[in-house]
Amino acid sequence: MSDITSFVIEIKTLLNDARNRVYKNINEIMTKTYFEIGKKIVQEEQRGNRRADYGKNLLKNLSNELTKEFGKGFSVANLKNMRQFYLAFQNRQTVSSEFKLSYSHYIFLSRIQNENERDFYEIESVKNSWSLRELRRQFDSALYERLLLSKDKNQIKQLAKSGQVVEKPKDLIKDPYILEFVGLDEKSSYSESELEQRLIDKIEHFLLELGKGFTFVARQKRFTFDDEHFRIDLVFYNRLLRCFVLIDLKIGKLKHQDLGQMMMYVNYFDRCEKTEDENPTIGIILCKDKNDTLIELTLPKDSQIFASKYQTILPKKEDFKHLLMDNQDEN
Known part of the structure; x- marks a missing residue:
C-alpha cells in the first residue's frame, strides 16, 4: 500500500468517525426532543380546557402548525407516538434516561404493555447493539418468556433490572430455540445435515439466537481414537463462561443414546x-x-x-405467556 493510499484511508476514517458521532448526537437530541413534546402534549391534555372541542382537536391543530413550519414528521399519528413514548418512559430509572437507542426503538418498546418485559428488551438492545430489526425478531420469538421459563419468581425482576446475566451454564440455555430464519417449514422433511447447513448459512442469525458471548469455532469437528472417527456437528466458544459449547442436532425425538454420545463428546x-x-x-x-x-x-x-427443543417457525407469544403462567402456578 502506497503512502498516499494509507493517508487517504486515515482521512476517510476520521470523516466517517465524525459523521457517526454527529449522527449519534443528532439522534439522541431528537429523541429527547420527541420525549419532551410527548410530555407537553400529556400535560396540556391533563390541564384541560373549558371548550369541549379543544382536547378533541389538540393534536390535529398542533400537527397543522408544526407541519407548516417544520415540514413532514408531525402528523397526528406521529404526535400520538410521541405521547405514548412519554407515557411509557416517564417514570423510568433505567438506561432509557440517557436515550441510548434510536427513536424508532423507543416507539416499538413503548407498545410493550408489560413494564418488566419492556425494561428487559431495552437493556438487551443497548447491551447487544440490536438493530430495530433484531429487536423485533427477539420480541416476536418470545425471548423474554423463554428465558423466564427457566427462572423462579424472584429472578423475574433481575431480567428487568439487568437483562440476561450469564454466570453459569444454565444461564445460556433456552428451551425452545427458535430457528425460523433457516426457512424450513415445521412439516417439511429435512435431514440433520440440511439443518446444519442452513444454520451455517445463517450463522449471524444463529449466533443472535444462541445469545451472549458466542463465537463460532467449527462444524463437523473430527476426532479419532482406536481407529474410529467421530464428528461433532457444531462447536462454539463462549467468552463469558470461557468454555467450549458443543451442539448436536437431532431432527427427531431425543434418545438416551444421544445423551451418551454427547457425554463422550464433552469428555473428549x-x-x-x-x-x-x-x-x-x-x-x-x-x-x-x-x-x-x-x-x-x-x-x-x-x-x-x-x-x-427447537422450532423452525415463529411461535405465538400468547402460547408462551400461558405456558409461563402455568409454570409459575406450579412453583
Missing part, C-alpha cells in the same frame, strides 16, 4: 481440547422432541449437558 473436549484455565465444556442437544424424565435419569445431577 475436556480432556483433549480445553486448557487448564478454561472451564468445563458444555453440551447442548437440539431436538424436535424430548422426554424430561429420560434426561433426568440418564444424566448426572451436576451434568454440563442440556437438551432443548
Whole structure:
C-alpha cells in the first residue's frame, strides 16, 4: 500500500468517525426532543380546557402548525407516538434516561404493555447493539418468556433490572430455540445435515439466537481414537463462561443414546481440547422432541449437558405467556 493510499484511508476514517458521532448526537437530541413534546402534549391534555372541542382537536391543530413550519414528521399519528413514548418512559430509572437507542426503538418498546418485559428488551438492545430489526425478531420469538421459563419468581425482576446475566451454564440455555430464519417449514422433511447447513448459512442469525458471548469455532469437528472417527456437528466458544459449547442436532425425538454420545463428546473436549484455565465444556442437544424424565435419569445431577427443543417457525407469544403462567402456578 502506497503512502498516499494509507493517508487517504486515515482521512476517510476520521470523516466517517465524525459523521457517526454527529449522527449519534443528532439522534439522541431528537429523541429527547420527541420525549419532551410527548410530555407537553400529556400535560396540556391533563390541564384541560373549558371548550369541549379543544382536547378533541389538540393534536390535529398542533400537527397543522408544526407541519407548516417544520415540514413532514408531525402528523397526528406521529404526535400520538410521541405521547405514548412519554407515557411509557416517564417514570423510568433505567438506561432509557440517557436515550441510548434510536427513536424508532423507543416507539416499538413503548407498545410493550408489560413494564418488566419492556425494561428487559431495552437493556438487551443497548447491551447487544440490536438493530430495530433484531429487536423485533427477539420480541416476536418470545425471548423474554423463554428465558423466564427457566427462572423462579424472584429472578423475574433481575431480567428487568439487568437483562440476561450469564454466570453459569444454565444461564445460556433456552428451551425452545427458535430457528425460523433457516426457512424450513415445521412439516417439511429435512435431514440433520440440511439443518446444519442452513444454520451455517445463517450463522449471524444463529449466533443472535444462541445469545451472549458466542463465537463460532467449527462444524463437523473430527476426532479419532482406536481407529474410529467421530464428528461433532457444531462447536462454539463462549467468552463469558470461557468454555467450549458443543451442539448436536437431532431432527427427531431425543434418545438416551444421544445423551451418551454427547457425554463422550464433552469428555473428549475436556480432556483433549480445553486448557487448564478454561472451564468445563458444555453440551447442548437440539431436538424436535424430548422426554424430561429420560434426561433426568440418564444424566448426572451436576451434568454440563442440556437438551432443548427447537422450532423452525415463529411461535405465538400468547402460547408462551400461558405456558409461563402455568409454570409459575406450579412453583
